Amino acid sequence: xxxxxxxxxxxxxxxxxxxxxxxxxxxxxxxxxxxxxxxxxxxxxxxxxxxxxxxxxxxxxxxxxxxxxxxxxxxxxxxxxxxxxxxxxxxxxxxxxxxxxxxxxxxxxxxxxxxxxxxxxxxxxxxxxxxxxxxxxxxxxxxxxxxxxxxxxxxxxxxxxxxxxxxxxxxxxxxxxxxxxxxxxxxxxxxxxxxxxxxxxxxxxxxxxxxxxxxxxxxxxxxxxxxxxxxxxxxxxxxxxxxxxxxxxxxxxxxxxxxxxxxxxxxxxxx
Amino acid sequence: xxxxxxxxxxxxxxxxxxxxxxxxxxxxxxxxxxxxxxxxxxxxxxxxxxxxxxxxxxxxxxxxxxxxxxxxxxxxxxxxxxxxxxxxxxxxxxxxxxxxxxxxxxxxxxxxxxxxxxxxxxxxxxxxxxxxxxxxxxxxxxxxxxxxxxxxxxxxxxxxxxxxxxxxxxxxxxxxxxxxxxxxxxxxxxxxxxxxxxxxxxxxxxxxxxxxxxxxxxxxxxxxxxxxxxxxxxxxxxxxxxxxxxxxxxxxxxxxxxxxxxxxxxxxxxx
Numbered sequence: 001x002x003x004x005x006x007x008x009x010x011x012x013x014x015x016x017x018x019x020x021x022x023x024x025x026x027x028x029x030x031x032x033x034x035x036x037x038x039x040x041x042x043x044x045x046x047x048x049x050x051x052x053x054x055x056x057x058x059x060x061x062x063x064x065x066x067x068x069x070x071x072x073x074x075x076x077x078x079x080x081x082x083x084x085x086x087x088x089x090x091x092x093x094x095x096x097x098x099x100x101x102x103x104x105x106x107x108x109x110x111x112x113x114x115x116x117x118x119x120x121x122x123x124x125x126x127x128x129x130x131x132x133x134x135x136x137x138x139x140x141x142x143x144x145x146x147x148x149x150x151x152x153x154x155x156x157x158x159x160x161x162x163x164x165x166x167x168x169x170x171x172x173x174x175x176x177x178x179x180x181x182x183x184x185x186x187x188x189x190x191x192x193x194x195x196x197x198x199x200x201x202x203x204x205x206x207x208x209x210x211x212x213x214x215x216x217x218x219x220x221x222x223x224x225x226x227x228x229x230x231x232x233x234x235x236x237x238x239x240x241x242x243x244x245x246x247x248x249x250x251x252x253x254x255x256x257x258x259x260x261x262x263x264x265x266x267x268x269x270x271x
Numbered sequence: 272x273x274x275x276x277x278x279x280x281x282x283x284x285x286x287x288x289x290x291x292x293x294x295x296x297x298x299x300x301x302x303x304x305x306x307x308x309x310x311x312x313x314x315x316x317x318x319x320x321x322x323x324x325x326x327x328x329x330x331x332x333x334x335x336x337x338x339x340x341x342x343x344x345x346x347x348x349x350x351x352x353x354x355x356x357x358x359x360x361x362x363x364x365x366x367x368x369x370x371x372x373x374x375x376x377x378x379x380x381x382x383x384x385x386x387x388x389x390x391x392x393x394x395x396x397x398x399x400x401x402x403x404x405x406x407x408x409x410x411x412x413x414x415x416x417x418x419x420x421x422x423x424x425x426x427x428x429x430x431x432x433x434x435x436x437x438x439x440x441x442x443x444x445x446x447x448x449x450x451x452x453x454x455x456x457x458x459x460x461x462x463x464x465x466x467x468x469x470x471x472x473x474x475x476x477x478x479x480x481x482x483x484x485x486x487x488x489x490x491x492x493x494x495x496x497x498x499x500x501x502x503x504x505x506x507x508x509x510x511x512x513x514x515x516x517x518x519x520x521x522x523x524x525x526x527x528x529x530x531x532x533x534x535x536x537x538x539x540x541x542x
Contacts, residue, residue: 022371062367062374068347068382072340095391096333096364097418100293103333111339120366120391122413124420142393147368149395152442153435159428164435171423 001087001115002136003179003204007228009055009085014264016229017256018056018089018206019046020236021078023063029244039064039074042248044081046240049253053260056087056232058206079112087232088114089140089206095120101130109134116140118184118206121168125175132176139181143168144196146186146209169199178202182232185224190216193223201226208234217259221266229271235259272358272386273407274450274475278499280326280356285535287500288527289327289360289477290317291507292349294334300515310335310345313519315352317511320524324531327358327503329477350383358503359385360411360477366391372401380405387411389455389477392439396446403447410452414439415467417457417480440470449473453503456495461487464494472497479505488530492537500542506530 001009010016021043025033028042035041047057064075082088090108094117095101101119108114109131116138119128131139144154144165154165162170169183182204185196196205205224210217210233217233224231235255243251272280281287292314296304299313306312318328335346353359361379365388366372372390379385380402387409390399402410415425415436425436433441440454453475456467467476476495481488481504488504495502506526514522 024374060367060371060374062365062371062378065378066374066382068378069340069343071378072343076339091367093367093391093394094333094364096331096362097416097420100331100333103295103331103337107333107336107339107342111337120364120393122391122393122424123364123416123418124423124425126418126420128420145368145394147394147397149368149397149399152395153393153439154395156435156438157430159430159432161430164424164427167427168424 003228006055006087006204009087010229010267013053013055013260014267015053015055015260016231016233016263016267017054017259018058018232018234019050019054019239019256020091020208020234021046021057021059021240022236023240025067027241027244029246029248031246037074037077039067039071040077043074043078045249046252047082049249050239050256051083051086053253053256054086056089057082058089058091058234060236061090061092076112079114087116089116089118090114091118093118093120093142095123095127097123098126098130101127105131105134109137116182118142121172128172128175132180137180139176140206141168141172141181141183143183144185144192150186166199169196173200178204182206184208190219190223193220197224197226202230204230204232206232206234210235217262218266221263221270225266225270227271229267233263274499277326277358277475280358281500281538284324284326284531285538286324286326286531287502287504287534287538288325288530289329289503289505290321290325290510290527291362291479291505292317292328292330292511293507294511296338298512298515300517300519302517308345308348310338310342311348311352314345314349316520317523318353320520321510321527322354322357324524324527325357327360328353329360329362329505331507332361332363347383350385358387360387360389361385362389364389364391364413366394366398368394369397369401372398376402376405380408387453389413392443399443399446403451408451410447411477412439412443412452412454414454415456415463421457437470440467444471449475453477455479461490461494464491468495468497473501475501475503477503477505481506488533489537492534492541496537496541498542500538504534
């Protein structure tokens with residue numbers, strides 16, 4: 001999916017919601033645990049219930065990998081099940097030297113037909129570029145993450161005065177345009193968004209951590225949005241685990257709808 | 272495997288060789304491509320031919336992941352096939368927030384019973400610690416990688432005067448001891464090893480890039496070794512793709528033997 005089509009979907013649904021499929025066998029409703037493929041069954045119902053309100057889905061690869069072959073099957077079935085209109089992000093945080101990144105790119109872009117993959121920047125240009133060789137596929141580079149450990153290295157100050165994550169933002173723009181590169185930016189640091197938008201005015205930002213981790217959607221939208229929206233805001237636990245009864249999917253749909261309605265306002269106000 | 276047992280294996284085999292299983296369907300000998308599971312068949316023969324000279328094997332996960340479910344099957348069969356005496360490193364370069372890293376840890380340490388996993392440091396403490404909760408399992412943290420892009424961020428100078436990779440080395444020692452934490456250090460920068468050994472005197476270093484990427488084994492050994500060896504030196508392409516005829520495994524064994532003999536000398540000289 002290219003940028004124009006993504007923005008088209010955002011306008012069509014008045015939403016920039018990404019639903020995180022961090023599907024944990026221990027957290028899904030009891031009645032699903034007896035299903036043939038509980039992870040897929042859960043995801044299927046979540047997708048059905050949220051597709052009208054979400055423009056993207058983000059399976060967290062670790063949650064599937066933890067179950068070995070069976071988990072990979074659940075993942076692949078889930079990705080196939082997601083309607084073509086939605087943008088699919090493999091939250092894999094991969095990144096290795098050229099040859100190896102190319103293999104990962106094939107796995108996620110060709111074997112699984114995802115639209116995007118999250119990539120860690122530590123190994124630099126030749127670990128990121130192989131992912132950019134795939135047309136209409138996206139790299140979402142970790143810049144500023146919302147976890148406590150993020151500050152261990154991302155917020156260190158360089159002798160140039162920049163912080164490390166700022167250098168990641170500025171340097172990586174030499175590698176790919178805003179048509180193929182996005183950034184992960186933790187929502188709990190909404191103040192930093194103003195600064196980030198000065199460095200990367202045109203790029204989409206994937207913002208995790210609104211909801212369970214307590215970021216403010218309005219602040220993120222106010223400071224993070226650009227003229228093509230430029231935001232995908234993820235919610236995982238706040239949607240998919242809001243309810244653990246047989247009505248879980250219905251409740252997930254309501255949560256997604258509530259977020260979408262709020263997003264609709266901000267799209268009018270800030271975009 | 273704990274540090275004492277690893278050093279025991281190194282002494283028993285007079286070797287600190289790690290064989291990288293970057294098994295690429297396009298590079299394996301023609302006659303194997305018709306096998307039921309070509310990747311596994313190739314690995315099996317490589318392992319049989321090199322086990323007397325190698326203390327560790329390092330499957331590069333991307334090469335398996337690129338083939339989807341079938342690739343994961345090949346990987347799991349390979350890991351099961353590696354004799355218990357050898358140290359198994361999942362070269363996966365994972366790393367995500369706590370909950371997710373725990374899932375990856377389960378995948379590689381429990382589902383697959385690997386001894387170690389390579390982890391990217393960008394997300395900091397809470398992305399690394401969940402891997403350290405597993406007894407007798409290891410994190411191998413990326414510090415200084417040998418690829419060209421490594422310098423994009425790893426060699427940036429902080430306002431403290433340290434380079435980013437030096438801070439990764441010093442900071443991460445707060446998270447785990449040399450009984451559970453190793454570092455990836457690119458062999459092409461053997462000069463930096465002296466400096467690295469001052470920061471992490473006791474930790475094992477995994478050194479990729481000797482051979483195909485041209486690092487000098489003697490220099491690495493001279494500056495990188497400590498009193499418990501403290502080195503695992505990896506060779507992938509230089510061993511496994513040295514020959515592409517039906518004699519590939521025999522030639523791989525000879526290459527491994529040659530490296531082991533050289534290592535045997537350095538163990539006497541520098542350890």
